[in-house]
Amino acid sequence: xxxxxxxxxxxxxxxxxxxxxxxxxxxxxxxxxxxxxxxxxxxxxxxxxxxxxxxxxxxxxxxxxxxxxxxxxxxxxxxxxxxxxxxxxxxxxxxxxxxxxxxxxxxxxxxxxxxxxxxxxxxxxxxxxxxxxxxxxxxxxxxxxxxxxxxxxxxxxxxxxxxxxxxxxxxxxxxxxxxxxxxxxxxxxxxxxxxxxxxxxxxxxxxxxxxxxxxxxxxxxxxxxxxxxxxxxxxxxxxxxxxxxxxxxxxxxxxxxxxxxxxxxxxxxxxxxxxxxxxxxxxxxxxxxxxxxxxxxxxxxxxxxxxxxxxxxxxxx
Amino acid sequence: xxxxxxxxxxxxxxxxxxxxxxxxxxxxxxxxxxxxxxxxxxxxxxxxxxxxxxxxxxxxxxxxxxxxxxxxxxxxxxxxxxxxxxxxxxxxxxxxxxxxxxxxxxxxxxxxxxxxxxxxxxxxxxxxxxxxxxxxxxxxxxxxxxxxxxxxxxxxxxxxxxxxxxxxxxxxxxxxxxxxxxxxxxxxxxxxxxxxxxxxxxxxxxxxxxxxxxxxxxxxxxxxxxxxxxxxxxxxxxxxxxxxxxxxxxxxxxx
Numbered sequence: 001x002x003x004x005x006x007x008x009x010x011x012x013x014x015x016x017x018x019x020x021x022x023x024x025x026x027x028x029x030x031x032x033x034x035x036x037x038x039x040x041x042x043x044x045x046x047x048x049x050x051x052x053x054x055x056x057x058x059x060x061x062x063x064x065x066x067x068x069x070x071x072x073x074x075x076x077x078x079x080x081x082x083x084x085x086x087x088x089x090x091x092x093x094x095x096x097x098x099x100x101x102x103x104x105x106x107x108x109x110x111x112x113x114x115x116x117x118x119x120x121x122x123x124x125x126x127x128x129x130x131x132x133x134x135x136x137x138x139x140x141x142x143x144x145x146x147x148x149x150x151x152x153x154x155x156x157x158x159x160x161x162x163x164x165x166x167x168x169x170x171x172x173x174x175x176x177x178x179x180x181x182x183x184x185x186x187x188x189x190x191x192x193x194x195x196x197x198x199x200x201x202x203x204x205x206x207x208x209x210x211x212x213x214x215x216x217x218x219x220x221x222x223x224x225x226x227x228x229x230x231x232x233x234x235x236x237x238x239x240x241x242x243x244x245x246x247x248x249x250x251x252x253x254x255x256x257x258x259x260x261x262x263x264x265x266x267x268x269x270x271x272x273x274x275x276x277x278x279x280x281x282x283x284x285x286x287x288x289x290x291x292x293x294x295x296x297x298x299x300x301x302x303x304x305x306x307x308x309x310x311x312x313x314x315x316x317x
Numbered sequence: 318x319x320x321x322x323x324x325x326x327x328x329x330x331x332x333x334x335x336x337x338x339x340x341x342x343x344x345x346x347x348x349x350x351x352x353x354x355x356x357x358x359x360x361x362x363x364x365x366x367x368x369x370x371x372x373x374x375x376x377x378x379x380x381x382x383x384x385x386x387x388x389x390x391x392x393x394x395x396x397x398x399x400x401x402x403x404x405x406x407x408x409x410x411x412x413x414x415x416x417x418x419x420x421x422x423x424x425x426x427x428x429x430x431x432x433x434x435x436x437x438x439x440x441x442x443x444x445x446x447x448x449x450x451x452x453x454x455x456x457x458x459x460x461x462x463x464x465x466x467x468x469x470x471x472x473x474x475x476x477x478x479x480x481x482x483x484x485x486x487x488x489x490x491x492x493x494x495x496x497x498x499x500x501x502x503x504x505x506x507x508x509x510x511x512x513x514x515x516x517x518x519x520x521x522x523x524x525x526x527x528x529x530x531x532x533x534x535x536x537x538x539x540x541x542x543x544x545x546x547x548x549x550x551x552x553x554x555x556x557x558x559x560x561x562x563x564x565x566x567x568x569x570x571x572x
Contacts, residue, residue: 211430
C-alpha cells in the first residue's frame, strides 16, 4: 500500500503536466464554450470536494456560493462597468464572505444537521435573488458583457475567453492542491480521521472547519463568477438547490476525496447533459438519477477512485 | 505551588434521571501516578470526560494548578497541559506513524492555519518526532501507515503523540486494555518512563498493573468515591473487597 501510494505521488506531477498540455491545445479540437463549461463546473466540484472529501462536511448549499458570485460579478461588470478581472475577484470575495456567514452558523453541527442548515441558508439566498429587482428576478441577469481583460484583451473572442477560464481553473486547482498538501491540510486530515483526538491535542477544530468552508465557498464563487462571463448570464438555476445536488453527484461520480475525481465527474455530467438534452429531452433528469443510484450502489469510489483501486491491485500482483 | 495539581470539589454529572458521577472530591498529587479503578459502569470514563471538559458537569468544580477550569472549552484545557488519551486507541489511522507524532508537534510552529505553505515546511519537526518515536520504541515504524500496526504499538504511538505536547499531566483511559501480557509489560515500562517530571491519572482494570505502577488509588463505585489511598491499604479495605465480590481481581493481583 505504501509503495503504491508513493507510486501515485510520483505519477501525479506527470499526469497533471499531461493534462495541462491537453488543456492548452483542447480548444483547437473541441468547441471552446463546451470546454469552458466543463472547467467552470470542474472547479466548482473541486471546491466542493475540498469540504466533503477532505474535511468530511456535506454542504447542501454550495449553489449559493456559485450563484452569488455569478450575480455579483455580473452586476459589477454590466452595471458598474468594471473590467472582467475585477468582476471575478469581486464575485469571489462576496462568495467567501457569504461562506463565512454560512460557516459561522453551521460549522458546529455535523452530518444531516449541517447539510440542512446549509440548505436552508442557500434557499434564503435563492429567494433574495428571485425577489430583488437588481438581480432580474426570474429572468436572471442577462446581457453581461465579457469586456476587455485588464482593459486590453478582448474576451468576446472565444479563444481568449477560453484561456482566461483555463488560467482561472489552474489557479483554483493549484490553491486546492496546495491546501490539501499544507500544514493546514495535515490538521484537516487529522480532524477528519479522529476529531476528539485532534481537540485533545489542542486544536480548535471549529476554526479549521470554518477556514476550510470559507476557502471552499470562495473557490466555488471563483467558478461561478467566471461562468457568468462565459455565458454572459447569471440565472436562477445557479442558485437553485438542484445545483447544490448536482455538485454532489459530480463529486461522487468522479471520486470523492481524490484530486482529479471532481473534474472527471463534472466533465462526465456536463457531456452527458449536452449529449442527451438533444435526444431525450427532459428524460435527462431521470437518467442522471439512475447514474447516481448505480454509482452509489456499485462504484462507491467513483470513476477516479475505482481506477486508482484497479491500478493498486495490479501493482500488488 | 500547591501539592495537588488537580482537584475536584463535589463533581457531579447527571444524565436524565441517572447520576453517573456523584459528589466526587478527587485530589491528584503532583508527580504521582494515580489510578482510578472500579467495576464496570462506576463512572470512571465519565470522570475523565468531565476533567478534560468533553462533558460539562452538572455541578461541582475542577481546579487545575489552582485555576478553576470548570467551564473551559476542551481545547483550552488541553493547551494548559492536561492531555488525555481515549479508551479506544486514539491515533489518526490513515496518516503515517511519523505524521501522527508531527500532528502533536505542529502547534509549536504556529503554521497550522497556513494553507498556502508546503507540507515540506513540517520536515523541521522530523528530528524531534523521531526522538519521540525512539523513546517508545517505534522508530522502525516511522513510515508505516498507522492502521497497519498491531494494537499494542498503536497505544505506544498514542503515548508518543501525547508526549509531543510535553503535558504536565496525562490522563490515560485503560492503556493496557485488550493487550497480551507481553504488550502490557512494555506499556507499563513506558508509562513508568514517561511519568518522570509529570503527573499521570489512569483508568485501569488490570489490578496487577495498578499494584506495581501506581502511587495512589481511588476506587469508584456507582459514581462515588468508595476508598482512596496506596494500593496496599485500599486492597485490604473490606468495602472495596465487597464491591469486587464475584470478580477475583483483587486476589489475582497478588499472584
